[in-house]
Amino acid sequence: MFKHNHMLLMIMNHAHLQNKECIIILTITAGIKALRPPNTYTQATSGQLAVLYTGIVLYTIGAAGTRFSMMKLGVDQLSNVGDQDVFFNWSFIVLYGAVAIGSTVIVYVEYSISWELGFGICLTVTALAVLSFLLGIKYYLISRPKRNPFMTMARVVIAGVRKRKLALPEEEAAYYRGLFEKTDQPPFSSFSCMNRAALIQQGDVATDGSIARPWSLCSIEDVNDLKTLIRIVPLWTSNVFLSISIATQASLSVLQALTMDRSLGSHFSVPAGSFSIATLLAICLTLFILDRGIYPLCHHLTSYTPTPLQRVGIGQAFNIAAMVASVHIEHRRSIIVHEHQAENQPDWIVPMSAFWLVLPYVFIGIGEAFHFPGQISFYYQEFPKSLKSTAIGIVAVLMSIGFYLSMAVLAVVRRATSWLPDNLNSSRLGNVYWMLTLVASINFFYFILCAKFYKKQSDDKHVVGAVN
Numbered sequence: 001m002f003k004h005n006h007m008l009l010m011i012m013n014h015a016h017l018q019n020k021e022c023i024i025i026l027t028i029t030a031g032i033k034a035l036r037p038p039n040t041y042t043q044a045t046s047g048q049l050a051v052l053y054t055g056i057v058l059y060t061i062g063a064a065g066t067r068f069s070m071m072k073l074g075v076d077q078l079s080n081v082g083d084q085d086v087f088f089n090w091s092f093i094v095l096y097g098a099v100a101i102g103s104t105v106i107v108y109v110e111y112s113i114s115w116e117l118g119f120g121i122c123l124t125v126t127a128l129a130v131l132s133f134l135l136g137i138k139y140y141l142i143s144r145p146k147r148n149p150f151m152t153m154a155r156v157v158i159a160g161v162r163k164r165k166l167a168l169p170e171e172e173a174a175y176y177r178g179l180f181e182k183t184d185q186p187p188f189s190s191f192s193c194m195n196r197a198a199l200i201q202q203g204d205v206a207t208d209g210s211i212a213r214p215w216s217l218c219s220i221e222d223v224n225d226l227k228t229l230i231r232i233v234p235l236w237t238s239n240v241f242l243s244i245s246i247a248t249q250a251s252l253s254v255l256q257a258l259t260m261d262r263s264l265g266s267h268f269s270v271p272a273g274s275f276s277i278a279t280l281l282a283i284c285l286t287l288f289i290l291d292r293g294i295y296p297l298c299h300h301l302t303s304y305t306p307t308p309l310q311r312v313g314i315g316q317a318f319n320i321a322a323m324v325a326s327v328h329i330e331h332r333r334s335i336i337v338h339e340h341q342a343e344n345q346p347d348w349i350v351p352m353s354a355f356w357l358v359l360p361y362v363f364i365g366i367g368e369a370f371h372f373p374g375q376i377s378f379y380y381q382e383f384p385k386s387l388k389s390t391a392i393g394i395v396a397v398l399m400s401i402g403f404y405l406s407m408a409v410l411a412v413v414r415r416a417t418s419w420l421p422d423n424l425n426s427s428r429l430g431n432v433y434w435m436l437t438l439v440a441s442i443n444f445f446y447f448i449l450c451a452k453f454y455k456k457q458s459d460d461k462h463v464v465g466a467v468n
Contacts, residue, residue, distance in 0.1 A: 064396075067095070067396070068389075068393045068395075069389065069393075071088070071091050071376070071392055072380075072389045072392045072393075073140060073142065074087055074091065075088065075380065075392075076141065076142055076388070077140070077141055081381065084377065084380065085308075085377050088376055088377050089287050089290065089291040089373055090287075090291065092369075092372060092373055093284050093287050096280045096283045096284050097284050099280055100280040100281060102122075103277055104274075106118050106121060106122065109121065146386070147386065149387045149390075152222050152225075153222075153225075153226050155197075155214055155215055155218050155222070156194065156197045156218045156226045157197075157226075159196070159197035159215060159216050159217055159218050160193070160196050160197040160223075162215075162216055163197065163199055163201070164193075164196060166199055166201075168192060168193075168195055168196065168199070169199075172186050174199060174200060175187060175195065175198040175199060175200065175220050176198050176204070176205065176217055176220065177219060177220050177221075186220065188223075188224050188227050190231065191230060194223055194226065194227060195223060197218045198217070198218055198219060198220045198223045200217065201216070204216055225384035225387075228382060228383070229383070229384075229387075231453070231454050232379070232382060232383075232454065234450040234453065235309075235378075235447070235450050235454060236394070236398055237450075238443055238446055238447040238450055239312075239371075239375060239399075239402075240398050240401050240405070241402070241440075241443040241446075242315075242316060242319060242371065242440070242443060243398060243402020243403060243406075244402045244403075244439070245319060245323060245406075245436045245439055245443070246319065246364060246368075247402055247403040247406035248406040248409055248410060248432075249322065249323060249326055249433075249436060250279075250364075251406065252326070252429060252432065252433070253275065253276075253326065253357050253360065254272050254273055254275075254276075255272075255424055255429075256329070256333065256354070256424070256429070257272035257275055257354045257357055258272045259333070259348070259349060259350050259424050260333065260350050260352050260354035260357075261349060261350070261351060262354040270354070272354075275354065275357050275361060276361060278358045278361035278365065279361045279362070279364050279365040279368070280365065281365065282361070282362040282363075282364075282365025282366055282369070283365045283366075283368050283369045283372075286365065286366045286369035287369045287373070290369065290370075307378075308374040308375070308377040309374070309451045309454075309455075310374075311370045311371065311373070311374030311377075312371040312375055312378065312447070313371075313447060313448065313451065314370045314371070315366075315367040315368060315369070315370030316367065316371060316440070316443065316444045317367070317444065318363050318364070318366045318370065319363070319364060319367040319371075319440055320437065320440045320441055320444060321363045322361075322367065323360070323433060323436045323437040323440050325359045325360040326360045326433045326436075327430055327433040327434055327437060329356050329357060329359070329360065330430045330433055331430050332352065332356075333350050334429070336350050336351065336352050337350055337425050342425055343423075343425055343426040344423070345425060346422065346424070346425060346426075348425055350425075372395070376395050379394060380392060413432060413435075417431075419431045419432050
C-alpha cells in the first residue's frame with residue numbers, strides 16, 4: 001500500500017554512507033601517525049592534506065544529503081499540519097542538541113583523552129544511524145514525483161513568452177486544467193500575464209486531452225505553482241538579511257570574548273568560541289517550552305496558535321534584541337578600556353566577565369527557535385507538492401548565503417571605515433553593532449511588508465481576465 005521514491009531513498013542512503021566514510025577517514029587520520037603532522041609546528045604534507053580534505057568533502061556531501069532530506073522524509077509521514085509543526089520542532093531540538101553534545105562532550109573527549117576515541121564514538125553513532133535508517137526503509141511512505149518541477153517552471157516561462165501578445169479571455173474554459181488535475185481552481189489573479197501559458201490554442205491539446213506541445217501549453221496548476229514561488233521570493237531576501245546579522249554578530253562576539261575575562265573559577269578558562277553553546281541550549285530549551293507548553297496552552301485557551309510567518313516575525317524581533325544587547329555590552333567594555341587607557345594595548349584583557357556575551361547569544365537562540373522552524377514550516381506548506389524537498393533545503397541555502405555575505409559585510413566595514421582595526425581595544429565595535437541593529441530593524445519592517453504582500457496576494461479573488 002506504500003509508494004516508494006527509490007531515488008530519494010538512494011540519495012539518502014548514499015549520503016548516510018558518505019557520512020560514515022567521512023568519520024572512518026577522520027578516525028584513521030587520528031589513529032595513524034603517518035597521516036598527520038608529528039606536531040602542531042610542522043606543516044602537513046600534500047598527501048596528509050588530501051586525506052583530511054577528502055574526509056571533510058565527504059562530510060559535506062553527507063550532511064547536505066541527510067540533514068534536511070531526513071526532515072522531509074519524516075514530515076511526509078504526517079498529514080496533519082499541527083503534527084508536522086511538532087515534528088519540525090523536535091527535529092531541531094534533536095539537531096541542535098546533538099550539535100551541543102558534539103561541541104562539548106566529544107570535544108572534551110578528543111582533547112582530554114584521545115582523538116581516536118572521540119572519532120570512534122562518532123563512527124559508532126553514525127553506524128547505528130545508518131543501520132536504523134536501513135531497517136526502516138520498507139515502512140517509509142513517500143509519494144513519487146510525477147515530473148521534473150524545474151522543467152515545468154521553465155515550460156511555464158517559455159509558453160508565456162510565446163503567447164505574450166494574446167489577449168486574456170474571461171472564460172475559464174479557455175485555460176488548460178490538465179489531464180489528471182483534480183482541482184477546479186482558476187488561475188490566480190496576481191501576475192495574470194503569466195496565465196497566457198495555460199491559454200489553449202489550436203494544436204496545443206492532443207485528441208486524448210494531453211498536452212501536444214509541452215513548450216507552448218501548461219496547466220493552470222503549473223502556472224499557479226510558479227506564481228506562488230515568485231510571491232515567496234521577497235520573503236527569501238528577508239531571511240538572507242536575517243542570516244547576515246546573525247552571522248556577523250556571532251563572529252564579532254568571538255573577538256570580544258578574546259579580549260574579556262573568560263575564567264570560570266580559578267583553574268578553568270572558557271574558550272572564546274564555546275560561548276555559542278548558549279545559543280544551542282537556548283534553541284533546545286525554547287523549542288521544548290513552545291512545543292510542550294506555550295503552543296498547546298494558546299490553542300487550549302484561544303483555539304489559535306501563531307502562524308509560521310508570525311513565528312518568523314517574533315524570531316526577527318528577538319534578533320533585534322540580541323543586537324541591542326551586544327551594543328550595550330560593547331559600550332560597557334569600551335568604557336572600561338578607556339578608563340584603564342588601554343586603547344593601544346591589543347593583548348590587554350578587559351576586567352569584565354565574558355559571560356555577559358551569553359545574553360545576546362541566548363536572545364539569538366530564542367529567536368532562532370521561532371524563525372527557523374517557522375521558515376521551514378511555511379515553505380513546506382506553501383511550496384508546490386513537487387518541490388517539498390526544495391522547500392526544506394532552501395532554508396539552509398538562504399542561511400549559507402547570509403553567512404557568506406556576512407564576511408563581505410565585515411570586509412567592506414574594515415575597508416570603508418576605521419571601526420574594526422586589528423586591535424579590538426582601539427576599535428569602534430559599538431558602531432558596527434549599531435549598524436547591525438539598524439539593518440535588523442529595517443529588515444524586520446521589510447519582512448512585515450513582504451508578509452502582508454504575500455497574504456494579500458494569497459487572499460485575492462481569482463479574476464481570470466484581469467491584467468496587472
